[in-house]
Amino acid sequence: xxxxxxxxxCLQRVAAWCRLLGIQTLTVFDSRGVIYGCSDDVYRLVFPExxxxxxxxxxxxxxxxxxxxxxxxxxxxxxxEHATFPADLxxxxxxxxxxxxxxxxRRQPSKGxxxxxxxxxxxxxxxxxxxxxxxxxxxxxxQRCVGGASMxxxxxxxxxxxxxxxSELGKVLESGLPPPDFIIIHDIHGMKMPYLHxxxxxxxxxxxxxxxxxxxxxxPDDGHERDPTRxxxxxxxxxxSETAFRRALDEYSRAEFRLGR
Amino acid sequence: MxxxxxxxxxIYSPITRIKTWLIHLLLDILATGPMPKHVAFVMDGNRRxxxxxxxxxxxxHSHGFKNLLRVLELCLRLRIDxxxxxxxxxxxxxxPKEEVDTIMDLAEERLVEIAQRGELLDKHxxxxxxxxxxxxxxxxxxxxxxxxxxxxxxNNAVILxxxxxxxxxxxxxxxxxxxxxxxxxxxxxxxxTITEDSxxxxxxxxxAGSPPLDIFVRTSGVRRLSGFLxxxxxxxxxxxxxxxxxPEFGLFDxxxxxxxxxxxxxxxxxxxxI
Numbered sequence: 025x026x027x028x029x030x031x032x033x034c035l036q037r038v039a040a041w042c043r044l045l046g047i048q049t050l051t052v053f054d055s056r057g058v059i060y061g062c063s064d065d066v067y068r069l070v071f072p073e074x075x076x077x078x079x080x081x082x083x084x085x086x087x088x089x090x091x092x093x094x095x096x097x098x099x100x101x102x103x104x105e106h107a108t109f110p111a112d113l114x115x116x117x118x119x120x121x122x123x124x125x126x127x128x129x130r131r132q133p134s135k136g137x138x139x140x141x142x143x144x145x146x147x148x149x150x151x152x153x154x155x156x157x158x159x160x161x162x163x164x165x166x167q168r169c170v171g172g173a174s175m176x177x178x179x180x181x182x183x184x185x186x187x188x189x190x191s192e193l194g195k196v197l198e199s200g201l202p203p204p205d206f207i208i209i210h211d212i213h214g215m216k217m218p219y220l221h222x223x224x225x226x227x228x229x230x231x232x233x234x235x236x237x238x239x240x241x242x243x244p245d246d247g248h249e250r251d252p253t254r255x256x257x258x259x260x261x262x263x264x265s266e267t268a269f270r271r272a273l274d275e276y277s278r279a280e281f282r283l284g285r
Numbered sequence: 286m287x288x289x290x291x292x293x294x295x296i297y298s299p300i301t302r303i304k305t306w307l308i309h310l311l312l313d314i315l316a317t318g319p320m321p322k323h324v325a326f327v328m329d330g331n332r333r334x335x336x337x338x339x340x341x342x343x344x345x346h347s348h349g350f351k352n353l354l355r356v357l358e359l360c361l362r363l364r365i366d367x368x369x370x371x372x373x374x375x376x377x378x379x380x381p382k383e384e385v386d387t388i389m390d391l392a393e394e395r396l397v398e399i400a401q402r403g404e405l406l407d408k409h410x411x412x413x414x415x416x417x418x419x420x421x422x423x424x425x426x427x428x429x430x431x432x433x434x435x436x437x438x439x440n441n442a443v444i445l446x447x448x449x450x451x452x453x454x455x456x457x458x459x460x461x462x463x464x465x466x467x468x469x470x471x472x473x474x475x476x477x478t479i480t481e482d483s484x485x486x487x488x489x490x491x492x493a494g495s496p497p498l499d500i501f502v503r504t505s506g507v508r509r510l511s512g513f514l515x516x517x518x519x520x521x522x523x524x525x526x527x528x529x530x531x532p533e534f535g536l537f538d539x540x541x542x543x544x545x546x547x548x549x550x551x552x553x554x555x556x557x558x559i
Binding site: 187 | 453454455457458461464465466468475479480481483484485507508511515516518519520524525542
């Protein structure tokens, strides 16, 4: 699919620039889930140096961890320390580090992988990582609450008032997809009438994570490139240029964060 | 009165009337096209506006409030059903105490004024809702809020939501807590009744009867949502970040925003008809 190809090319470029600049976490928002199903291709593009690793271990693709059930003997309300992770946050987590067989344990990068290139962590999110993930998290919190209360003395959970803290819900949601500091919006298919500065739409970007992120849309005048293998026409996708990326970071460095003050 | 002043008044008065007439004509023409049902404003830049005039930052809030009334009047004329404004974030309590007190005093004065001039809101059928953690407001402001809301509760033509003090993550958490409560009370212990729609229906804007958000405007050039209506605006809402400071935001900032909305609606209608 043409959209997938250009998306992957943009992703490869941005990942490389992030690693050069020491940016350690990159989230890619793929609203329609175009590349969600090809994580192997993404991994090969973003972490090509890991293809020839000596140990031959599989690339690390993590889904949110599910810790062992907590001890419910005396607990009526879920404690943040033992919150059950939701069944499906719908976000993929890719890292250049290899992992051991035990889930969640990391080891040192293998030989030949530079420390700079091993530090990038990539998240792939889609619109399913937003509102549907919050609904999924809510169901898990309910099951956690019900499981704790009903095992206490067999009485109905409704007798026990349920209180949810922002930090508790945040811990669940951000475990699978941390909130970005800065969002760069690039219109791969170009903007119609860019001189009118058309508005931005977020197309389902996770509402919890977008809370205080600064965002910037690339400018059509930033010399975006077209895939040289494709003929040039008004609808030809545009790959994000290094100029656009640097300009975005310059904008971010000038932003003033008052944090309510 | 000298001759010059007389001539000036003679010319200025009809010019002002003509200008007002032209503005009303423009608004009426715009309103013949598709209009958004719900517009939200982050009224940012009051302090910077005041400082640009050589005044203290906190004085900008009074200018901001006056402009809120002007913008509301424009929205009423344009027949926009619902307007939501971000008046005060929960995080804004971190500001210097003097400024917070100024804002709270201003809020109380204006709410009392609204309650006293209820006929103005009644004329346009405006129902006022104050959304957010009102228990964090001073008691006197809470009382003024309740009185102003009560005065306008019977109105249903236009909704005005004032978010103060508010934060999206707080709103989402409260909605999730509510749906979990409901599920427990209904005996739904596996959460099958908990969906995006059920969470949406427990948001404060939905509980206030607000339609889905069509347009989100933030003034002063800042490019962040700052915890305002993130659930409501994260899908198909048109987000506009305008460089104008809020006290200066007016018709000529609003017109291009509305034209963009109309362009989108017409484009969607065309694509459906193909």
